[in-house]
Amino acid sequence: MQATTPTSRRSALALGGLIALTGGAGLVALRAATSAGDAGAEDPRSADAAPTPSTPLQTDPLAGLDVDRALDVVRRLTREVGQRAAGTPGEAAAADLIARLLRDLGYEVEESPFTVGHRSHALLSGPSLTRDGFCWGAETAPRGRHDVTVTGRLVAVAGGSAADLPADLAGAVLLAEVEGVDVTALATAAVERGAAALLCASAEHDRARNQAFPPELDDWTPLPVVGVGRTQLTRLRADALDTEVTVQTWAIPEAVSRNVLATRRGTGGDDRGCVIVGAHYDTVIGTVGANDNAAGVALVLELAAALRDVPTEADLLFVLWGAEEIGLKGSDAHRRALTPDQRQRIRGVLNNDMVATTMASADRYWMLAADGEENAVHRAVRAAAAELGRESAVSEVETYAQSDHHQYDAMGVPAGNFGWRATGGPMQSEPQFHAADDLPEQNVDRDRLRSAMEIQALAAVALARS
Numbered sequence: 001m002q003a004t005t006p007t008s009r010r011s012a013l014a015l016g017g018l019i020a021l022t023g024g025a026g027l028v029a030l031r032a033a034t035s036a037g038d039a040g041a042e043d044p045r046s047a048d049a050a051p052t053p054s055t056p057l058q059t060d061p062l063a064g065l066d067v068d069r070a071l072d073v074v075r076r077l078t079r080e081v082g083q084r085a086a087g088t089p090g091e092a093a094a095a096d097l098i099a100r101l102l103r104d105l106g107y108e109v110e111e112s113p114f115t116v117g118h119r120s121h122a123l124l125s126g127p128s129l130t131r132d133g134f135c136w137g138a139e140t141a142p143r144g145r146h147d148v149t150v151t152g153r154l155v156a157v158a159g160g161s162a163a164d165l166p167a168d169l170a171g172a173v174l175l176a177e178v179e180g181v182d183v184t185a186l187a188t189a190a191v192e193r194g195a196a197a198l199l200c201a202s203a204e205h206d207r208a209r210n211q212a213f214p215p216e217l218d219d220w221t222p223l224p225v226v227g228v229g230r231t232q233l234t235r236l237r238a239d240a241l242d243t244e245v246t247v248q249t250w251a252i253p254e255a256v257s258r259n260v261l262a263t264r265r266g267t268g269g270d271d272r273g274c275v276i277v278g279a280h281y282d283t284v285i286g287t288v289g290a291n292d293n294a295a296g297v298a299l300v301l302e303l304a305a306a307l308r309d310v311p312t313e314a315d316l317l318f319v320l321w322g323a324e325e326i327g328l329k330g331s332d333a334h335r336r337a338l339t340p341d342q343r344q345r346i347r348g349v350l351n352n353d354m355v356a357t358t359m360a361s362a363d364r365y366w367m368l369a370a371d372g373e374e375n376a377v378h379r380a381v382r383a384a385a386a387e388l389g390r391e392s393a394v395s396e397v398e399t400y401a402q403s404d405h406h407q408y409d410a411m412g413v414p415a416g417n418f419g420w421r422a423t424g425g426p427m428q429s430e431p432q433f434h435a436a437d438d439l440p441e442q443n444v445d446r447d448r449l450r451s452a453m454e455i456q457a458l459a460a461v462a463l464a465r466s
């Protein structure tokens with residue numbers, strides 16, 4: 001993302017100083033880009049810095065939005081960083097990128113780490129595994145072998161069970177469908193026949209049947225045992241049988257994730273509170289997560305850019321949560337770290353998770369609530385959509401607790417999750433959901449991303465001015 005302001009002004013913002021802006025409405029003092037931690041260090045209402053008459057006051061929340069810049073963030077998160085599973089180097093690289101983009105906008109950035117326990121993952125590679133962005137990350141069996149790299153010829157197990165294995169599999173990488181199969185017995189037989197690794201696929205995962213999964217073993221095995229998604233299985237069968245496939249596995253005993261936060265100061269002082277605009281930036285293992293949730297991150301960063309100089313009485317707190325996909329751990333860590341005062345200041349939480357799928361049936365902008373009850377943020381979003389002529393696309397509030405808004409709702413803060421999803425229901429996810437082909441070219445709709453950005457920008461500003 002490119003900064004949109006002259007260097008001199010950006011530098012001043014980076015210093016966290018007082019910036020006086022003039023416009024049609026007169027002089028407005030706006031202290032931008034200071035962290036939440038130094039509240040009270042300066043009075044944001046005193047404007048003793050020299051006015052800069054050449055800088056126009058920006059009052060329109062929509063004027064600075066740039067969907068191409070947002071799509072570039074999606075591309076960088078999915079192509080340059082790739083998979084961003086909690087506690088892995090990919091997630092850390094994504095946090096670094098997000099923090100850098102916020103700093104480039106002039107924000108002071110707070111990065112707050114938290115532990116996510118033991119994590120493990122795998123990566124497949126080989127001359128037949130295409131490098132078109134398709135994700136070859138996979139889950140591992142916790143009781144399989146980790147921190148190892150093996151290469152072997154890919155052999156499909158015809159029937160899937162141990163009895164179907166050929167006698168000699170020396171050095172082979174086995175590929176088996178394990179629905180209804182005793183994976184422990186299969187792994188034991190594979191070890192006896194000299195296999196190098198076992199790749200499992202399963203159709204047992206209901207909503208996310210294309211998602212990688214951790215195979216379950218009753219005993220420890222000296223073999224790397226990996227669980228791939230159906231989308232990956234299809235490609236392995238079509239392109240990679242009898243070719244060399246490399247399997248790498250890693251275990252991270254004490255993995256760390258982090259939240260990335262930046263505050264756009266309001267003009268009203270601390271007692272006017274703050275509005276949180278957030279998105280999770282991590283992925284499940286086995287996807288680069290374009291719609292889930294690089295698009296949501298891009299939306300939040302775009303609002304951070306476009307609303308930086310749009311005055312509101314309340315603060316805007318932009319939060320990019322880590323480790324959502326393993327149990328809302330980033331938002332949980334943020335919630336727990338809040339002091340009672342900070343908790344009281346939160347006026348609402350706008351969570352943007354899965355905002356812009358290309359799925360044809362996703363013509364409804366869903367308003368979701370952990371408790372199913374409409375609250376102030378839903379009302380602000382509906383009013384924003386109406387202002388844009390999109391009210392008929394907005395759903396009634398539906399119960400849905402499987403994202404970060406749940407943590408804030410649980411402590412009594414008005415919170416909701418918002419995004420374009422299937423008209424028939426928010427659980428009818430696109431086929432790329434949590435799958436290796438949730439790619440920016442296939443699953444991020446430009447118009448839906450733009451309208452989600454516009455609705456959220458208007459809603460955030462309305463909440464912060466109310």
Ligand SMILES: [Zn+2]
Pocket residue numbers: 280292293324353354
């Ligand atoms: Zn998500």
